[in-house]
Amino acid sequence: MKFLITLLTTFFPLLIFAQSENDLVEVFEKSFKGNDAINQRFKTLSYIQPHYLISDFNGDGVNDIAVLIVEKATDKRGFIVLHPNTNKFFIIGAGEVFNQEDQWDDLNWVNQWTINTTRSNEPGIQEGPNLELKTDSIEIVKFDVGGGLIYWDGEKYNYFHQTC
Secondary structure, rough: OOOHHHHHHHHHHHHHHHHHHHHHHHHHHHHHHHHHHHHEEEEEOOOOOOOOEEOOOOOOOOOOOEEEEEEOOOOOOOEEEEEEEOOEEEEEEEHHHHHOOOOEOOOOOOOOOEEEEEEEEOOOOOOOOEEEOOOEEEEEOOOEEEEEEEEEEOOOOEEEOOOO
16 A cells, blocks of 8 residues: 555656646647648757757746747748747747847757756856846757757747857
């Protein structure tokens, strides 16, 4: 009996998380395929592992999903974020100019991405104030070079450069 209780308390939370993750992936797939404008222009592609990230990026209390994509016409890379509460997609790169300062629309240089849970984030060599976040963000990196954070500002996603 003690073994059964230990087993349930150890693995039951993992089963709940896995189920909700599977549900969110399914919601993304249905929304992506059901949106003709997005589905015709982009395709999902696993060029980095993991090929999707799940967290509450916009602070609404509901997990969002970011999935790697490629623009079909140009092969430009990026990712798309779905906010399930509003069923809105946000495209980062993949042919869309994302970083107005640098005018980049292709994340072909990114070879790692992770969820950043740090709330006070230091800038890179360019100095300036820390970026204070209330929500998780997406860290994008090129090995041995650097990168930065993609974060939700309340209206759209922005980029905060950290290293060089």
